[in-house]
Amino acid sequence: MIEQLKERVNADAGLVRRGRFLSTNFLLEVGSTQWLINIVEGQVSSVTRGPFVMPSWSFALRAPQQEWARFWQADPQPGSHDLMALIKRRVLKAEGNLQIFMANLRYFKESLAKLRVGVAA
Template sequence: MIETLKDRVNRDAGLVRRGRFLTTSLLLEVGSTAWLISIYEGRIVAVTKGPFVMPSSAFVLRAPAEEWEKFWRRRPPPGSNDLMALIKRRVLKAEGDLQVFMANLRYFKEALGKLREGVAA
């Protein structure tokens, strides 16, 4: 499913425009599986599945697979509907250069929301 993130985000012109000043990479950990996501000027240029020995990324978003599954439901339950709600519940760990994450929070919320069930691919 995460493999489709690149196409889903890049097809959304508004989201790409929102991230036009964003060039970074992030490590997304879904349970024990890691994904390195590279972004250039708001477009996702690569989604690479781990394992990695020493991945280079600006920051990491890390949560158990069950929590990501709840987040990616068509209608997530309260507390699982938003990245900040996951952080508040202490099930999502954000580590690294959080300035990049917080300055582009809406972009990341919408981009990862593209993986929700029923969202057009």
């Protein structure tokens, strides 16, 4: 499912425009599975599944698989509907250079919400 992130984000011209000043690598950890996501000027250029020996990333978002499954439901429950709600509930850990994450929070929220069940590209 995470493999679809590139296609779904890049198909949304408004989202790509919102991230046009964003170029970064970040790590998305779903349970024990790691994904390196490379963004160049708002477009997802690659999504690579780990394991990695020494991954290079600016920040990481880590949560148990069941929490991501709740977030990616078609209509998630309160507390599982938003990245900041997951952080507030202490089930999502954000680490690294959080300035990049926070400065582009809406971009990351909308990008990861593209993986929700039933969300079209």
